[in-house]
Amino acid sequence: MVFGLCRLFVVPLAESGAVILEISDNNIGKSVGLESETTESVIRVQNLKHSYGSLSVLQGISFTAYRGQVFGLLGANGAGKTTTVRILCGQMAYESGLVDVLGCDPCRDGGKLRPLIGVMSENPGHYERLSALANLVFFARIFQCEEPKSRALELLKLVGLEDKQNEPVSHLSKGMHQRLALARALIGRPQLLFLDEPTSGLDPTAAVKVHQLIDKFCVDGGSVFLTTHYLREAEELCAQVAILNDGRIACCGNPLELCAKYLPPEVERKRGGRWVHQAPGLEELFQYFTDRSIGQE
Ligand code: ATP
Numbered sequence: 001m002v003f004g005l006c007r008l009f010v011v012p013l014a015e016s017g018a019v020i021l022e023i024s025d026n027n028i029g030k031s032v033g034l035e036s037e038t039t040e041s042v043i044r045v046q047n048l049k050h051s052y053g054s055l056s057v058l059q060g061i062s063f064t065a066y067r068g069q070v071f072g073l074l075g076a077n078g079a080g081k082t083t084t085v086r087i088l089c090g091q092m093a094y095e096s097g098l099v100d101v102l103g104c105d106p107c108r109d110g111g112k113l114r115p116l117i118g119v120m121s122e123n124p125g126h127y128e129r130l131s132a133l134a135n136l137v138f139f140a141r142i143f144q145c146e147e148p149k150s151r152a153l154e155l156l157k158l159v160g161l162e163d164k165q166n167e168p169v170s171h172l173s174k175g176m177h178q179r180l181a182l183a184r185a186l187i188g189r190p191q192l193l194f195l196d197e198p199t200s201g202l203d204p205t206a207a208v209k210v211h212q213l214i215d216k217f218c219v220d221g222g223s224v225f226l227t228t229h230y231l232r233e234a235e236e237l238c239a240q241v242a243i244l245n246d247g248r249i250a251c252c253g254n255p256l257e258l259c260a261k262y263l264p265p266e267v268e269r270k271r272g273g274r275w276v277h278q279a280p281g282l283e284e285l286f287q288y289f290t291d292r293s294i295g296q297e
Contacts, residue, residue: 014189016058040067041100042192042223043088048097050083057083059096059247065240070214072234074282076154076290081227082122085196088225089119089153102192115143118190120198123179126169132156132180133165138188145190152240155183161208174201182210193217193224199233211237241282243289250289255282262288 043065050058057080065071073081087094090106090113097105104113111228126135136152147152156162159179164172172180178201185193195214199207214224214237228234234241242252251258263280271278 039047041065041101041223043071044098044100045084045088046098047097048084048087048099050080051095056247058094059243060104060245061244061249063240063242063249063252064294065223065225067223068218068221068267069239070226071219072226072228072238072241073243074228074231074234074286079244080247081244082196085119085194085225085227086123088131089113089117089194091119096238110166115188115195117192118185118188119196120178120181120185121194121196122200124177126177126180126184128170129168131166131168132161132172132176135180136183139187140183145187151187153184153185156233158186158213159183159257160206175206178202179206179210182213191222193222195224195226197228198226199230200227207233231286235282243286245290251285257287259285 013018041064043063044283045064046062047060048058048062048089049056049060056088061084063071064240073084075081083092086092087099088106089103090101090110093107101113102116104110104116106113127138128179130138133149133156136155137148140148140151153162153165156165159182161179161183164176169177171181180199182195182198185195198214210235214226218224224237226234226238238255241255241258242254243250251262253261259280259282264285265279266277267280268275269278269283270276
């Protein structure tokens with residue numbers, strides 16, 4: 001890897017004391033406030049450990065996620081991301097450590113936590129023979145929505161599946177399944193969304209729509225815990241990321257701050273068949289901490 005000149009500009013804001021990094025011509029974004037919009041935590045994890053038999057997957061991980069933000073958990077295949085999500089949602093017990101999600105221990109207070117969260121997982125378990133609409137109406141009833149059908153229709157429209165409302169779920173494409181799973185995660189109007197690889201299998205337009213939904217959800221006060229292999233997606237959405245490697249958190253913080261802290265100001269990347277110099281992003285950070293680039297996992 002070749003490193004070159006800096007393209008970062010630090011702008012101190014006298015009144016607020018905040019610092020904004022403006023980065024031109026790079027892959028991270030145009031201008032981003034580095035201060036947390038809120039300091040209210042929605043997830044606190046301290047020294048969390050979990051093993052499957054002799055396989056120690058989480059070896060004492062700690063992090064905090066804040067209200068109104070997207071927190072991204074990154075890691076190679078098998079790093080333990082889904083295991084972490086399942087523990088945080090109360091879907092499985094953990095070995096030891098402290099886990100606090102919206103003031104609940106997911107293990108002990110599952111009944112209190114479940115109405116507050118929405119979960120979009122890889123295998124959402126839709127009823128394949130029922131229509132998309134019937135599936136959502138069913139879950140709207142479980143969440144005791146006042147008007148299940150209108151809530152279901154509203155969400156089908158939100159994820160762009162209104163044309164498919166009467167199709168059996170078994171007839172939907174993979175990307176449509178994903179969008180239906182997102183609609184289902186939103187049905188109970190959760191405060192906190194867990195999204196496990198939400199754009200896997202989506203075409204670029206559908207992925208952008210999901211990003212817009214996530215942004216709007218956070219602007220409206222919601223919080224998101226995201227796992228993804230798409231590092232550009234994490235750069236765009238996440239106020240904070242943690243990289244999970246060998247059972248431990250290798251680094252945790254704002255993507256821009258982490259890149260500025262650990263990486264040189266410029267790297268050489270292949271773009272359009274040519275090598276160009278750019279400010280580093282999460283791809284380089286991921287490589288730095290895991291010693292593998294995506295695609296070599
Ligand atoms: P991916 O990016 O491929 O989805 P991940 O980071 O989500 O991976 P996990 O699914 O949490 O990883 O798996 C972490 C490790 O734990 C893997 O080695 C996996 O084989 C193992 N594992 C996961 N679930 C179980 C289980 N129920 N029993 C035994 N081992 C498991």
